[in-house]
Amino acid sequence: MTLASATAKGIFLTSGVLYFTEVVHLDPLDVGLGLSAAGIVSMGLGVLAGRLADRIGPWPVLMASLLVSAAATAAFLLVQGAVSFLAVVVVAMAAQGVLLVARGPIINAIGGTSAQELRAYVRAVTNVGITAGAALAGWAVHQDTVEAYRLLVAADSVFFLVAAGLALRLPRPKPVPALPGPRWTALRDRPYLAVAALDGVLSIQYRVLTVAVPLWIIGHTDAPRWTVSGAVVLNTVIIVALQVRLSRGVDAPRTAGRALRRAGATLGVASTLIACVSLVPAHQAVLLLALGIALHSLGEIWQAAGGFELSNDLAPPHALGQYLGVFGIGMGLAESFAPALLTWLCLGYGVPGWLAVGALFVITGALAPAVVRRAEATRTHSTRATAVPGPASAT
Template identity: 40%
Template sequence: MTMGNGAFMTCSALYFTKVIGFTPARLGLGLSIAGLVGLLAGVPLGHLADRRGPRETAAALVALNGIAAGGYLFVDSFAPFVLVACAFVVLERGGRAALQATLAAVLQGTDLVRTRAYLRSVNNAGIAAGSLFAGIAIQIGTDNAFRVVLILDALSFLVSALLLMTLPRTAPAPAAAPGEPRLAVLRDRPFAVITLISVVLSLYAVLLEIVLPLWIVSHTTAPRWLVTVLFLVNTASVVSFQVRITKKVDTLPLAIGAFRRSGVALLLCCVLFALSSTGTAVTAGLLLVLGGAVHVYGEMVLSAAAWVVSYELAPPDKQGQYQGFFFTGYAASVMIAPVLLTSLLIRYGTPGWFVLGGAFLLSALAMGPVVRWAARTRPQYFGSSSVPSAPLKGVS
């Protein structure tokens, strides 16, 4: 599935503008509408996974996601495109929540978080391979070449759905007790604050894809091909080191420390990117590569901490809706980040990087007390680690 997605993401903009004939503004509007529609889809569909069985729900949603991906082949105007895009995003968000609930049902503790790390490494490798395949289609440049990519993307979802059904069957969660809200996560204020903070921290996700290419071209003397180098550094690092880093973050106290380290790393990478606007092309290039390395370290540590917190603080019978809600923070961040960060960083330049770096650090530091608050508000703590109310010693 990730290989198909990597191929589709690489050439989708060209397909919709060159083959279908949308203007970039029209394409952006349609995708923004789909993003808004799908923003909260993970919560009800995650709840459905809890009640109907996460494995079966995940497989069904992933298969339907493949059908939606195939629907792009039949789009010939704006209205059908918006409908298909909305269906695709809603099913993707729901499928992701159901998949995380499935993992939580069949794995426990450190095995669960480490499996997420393995999957992220595999995902990045698959996306990279898919991007290379899409490059061949782009080089061929014909309409049919792009359609082949779409077909393979759709088929990859269907294959993934079949693979999901090979996992152990997971029993549905029992019905809610009388008086208990169906979507309990919407009333969990500490978890909502954690998700809100994650919106700020998740801004890191668009730096590499959107901001840095524009920054390199408009604010530095570095060569443009350095964008490719930064992508390779990021992908290779995640594939090589995500599992290793995650093994060291497997309890809530360690996750709180990892949040702090990620905040420092993301602040430092912002400083390095800001400084790349000065000096020669060689100096700018070195600062950008160093900043990219620090950025991906912060990204990996942040991911490990977020996985622990999202799983440990979720009730076992409500993993679907909790994972769906937590991912909403990331989805909201990715939706607002292009406009917010291009304005802050490209328009205002170096000062904007320092503002963003400060926001990363403050948000990461805020996670500690909020995570402790969340643990204290549980009738019983659902995780496997104790969380002291005082500042943790020996955790950096």
């Protein structure tokens, strides 16, 4: 299911902007504003969807998100202006955000005490799917015809339908009864919000590879242009090969806090190396860039493993969906504002800007263990200990 839905996401991430600008002929500014608005709506809806998943169970929410994603993606073919684009893209991105929120409790239900390892496998498969989607999008971009782009949109919708069909075989965890007290406990949990904020800052690293690195390579270094795609391939290979192995020891809040610290330090060193690519000739630039991307990928693995463990283990079992929705706000904000921040610092100030980004990662990671200890001290539960070990109904 993850492979199919991630392939659909890879198609959208790689070719969505080109489809709306080249085929629908929308102004790039309108597309950018629409995607930003959709991201903001997606963050808010994720919290609501998380609470709904707690009350009715995560599987119906997951299934609805896949079906709505398929319908909204197909509706891209009907977009004719900025207004219809905004309406459709908001629904599509919100549905994909809900998918991630609903998937978390199901992973916990299947994985039980080994949920972290299962999550690592899922993330490795996600990278394979996104890469496959990007390859399909590359075919359409190479063809550069209206028919090719429209066929790609149709394929995107079909992949979501395939994912929905496969989701029929997933376990269906039972709803968790609500406890007396305030409804929106996650929004009142300051230690948890602090952890989510730190993870959100470290999540800026996702846009380093997709926004800052390509523009830096092309406009500020002597590295060959093919290294833009080579960086993505190297990142994918490392994550697929090492995500499961490096995630196995991240099985408690304190080990997760230390994983975020390692992530921050590694991402900081990677940013410094990538900055230095502009200071060396082409043949050295390739080697230095490869080393920087490899370290960045390790930091990404540790950040993903630590974030998943903390988002789940620090959340009360009766409100896991709500808490996961709130935790996702940090990453959502990072993905929304990181492109502008990275462009301003890395491209506007060059090497000093890259060093500033690296320092931000290092400082954030260094703060993580202490913030996690404070959050853990306020907990009286363990999600892992109460995770549903199997499906609520036979499959």
